Amino acid sequence: MCFKQEDDDLTYERRNYTKEAAQKKKLFLWVNHKFKPTLPNEVCAGCSEPLNKKGRFCYYSGKNYCSNCHINDKALIPAKIVQDWDHQSYYVCKEAYRIITLHAKDPIINLELECPLLYQKLFTLKKIKELREQAVVIAVFLRSCKNALTLLNYVRNCLHLMDSVHIYSLHDLHEVKRSHLAPKLSRHIRTCLEHITKDCESCKGKGFYCELCKSPELLFSFEINKITKCDTCKMVFHSTCAEKHGLNAAYFRTFNPACPRCL
Numbered sequence: 001m002c003f004k005q006e007d008d009d010l011t012y013e014r015r016n017y018t019k020e021a022a023q024k025k026k027l028f029l030w031v032n033h034k035f036k037p038t039l040p041n042e043v044c045a046g047c048s049e050p051l052n053k054k055g056r057f058c059y060y061s062g063k064n065y066c067s068n069c070h071i072n073d074k075a076l077i078p079a080k081i082v083q084d085w086d087h088q089s090y091y092v093c094k095e096a097y098r099i100i101t102l103h104a105k106d107p108i109i110n111l112e113l114e115c116p117l118l119y120q121k122l123f124t125l126k127k128i129k130e131l132r133e134q135a136v137v138i139a140v141f142l143r144s145c146k147n148a149l150t151l152l153n154y155v156r157n158c159l160h161l162m163d164s165v166h167i168y169s170l171h172d173l174h175e176v177k178r179s180h181l182a183p184k185l186s187r188h189i190r191t192c193l194e195h196i197t198k199d200c201e202s203c204k205g206k207g208f209y210c211e212l213c214k215s216p217e218l219l220f221s222f223e224i225n226k227i228t229k230c231d232t233c234k235m236v237f238h239s240t241c242a243e244k245h246g247l248n249a250a251y252f253r254t255f256n257p258a259c260p261r262c263l
């Protein structure tokens with residue numbers, strides 16, 4: 001696991017997606033197969049035994065098998081979830097069942113590449129994307145804290161959700177369908193924020209006070225929706241305060257230095 005500050009989500013997505021994930025991704029087939037009856041002379045796709053028209057269809061490989069190679073296991077089909085958001089379990093052969101269950105929890109599905117339309121179709125996924133964008137900046141912040149190792153270990157099961165925006169495991173997508181993922185992610189974000197803003201002196205030390213309103217509330221660089229940052233001195237203000245003083249983000253970029261500290 002890399003703890004470097006510049007390990008941003010883009011780097012993570014590229015690194016993981018192109019190296020390990022692309023490798024594993026080959027294990028998942030992306031063809032959405034429809035049922036095909038066994039043909040008269042067809043043989044088992046696993047062991048080549050004659051099927052005598054009594055083959056068992058595998059919805060993962062799209063082929064027919066004998067009763068040794070296919071024992072009527074059922075599994076989620078990656079292609080059906082990603083393409084049709086179909087979360088039913090379908091009959092699969094032994095080998096398909098092994099592959100699907102073995103890799104169900106591997107974060108190897110890049111939804112933006114595999115099916116960007118799902119974000120438009122499903123409000124929940126759009127909401128989770130926003131949560132993950134927030135989680136990514138929080139995770140980067142936490143990785144620079146020595147006291148956060150226990151916490152990072154505690155959230156490790158969904159750390160890939162906080163390290164990237166678009167990468168899911170099959171299991172994650174099923175959790176989205178069952179409405180479990182968003183609450184879990186929100187809970188983890190809350191726990192991380194409690195560490196940063198309340199429990200950890202080292203993290204609190206990286207907070208800023210708004211010099212415009214002198215409020216005792218600590219502001220953090222990752223609270224992107226709430227703050228305006230001076231590009232020159234990196235001073236952080238409430239966006240609302242900055243706006244009241246005519247110091248919006250555009251002003252900062254054009255007329256640096258222009259903040260109370262830089263002036």
Ligand SMILES: [Zn+2]
Pocket residue numbers: 044045046047048049065066067068069070
């Ligand atoms: Zn067979």
Ligand SMILES: [Zn+2]
Pocket residue numbers: 145146147148195196200201202203204
């Ligand atoms: Zn900390």
Ligand SMILES: [Zn+2]
Pocket residue numbers: 210211212213214215237238241
């Ligand atoms: Zn303020």
Ligand SMILES: [Zn+2]
Pocket residue numbers: 230231232233234235257258259260261262
């Ligand atoms: Zn400044």
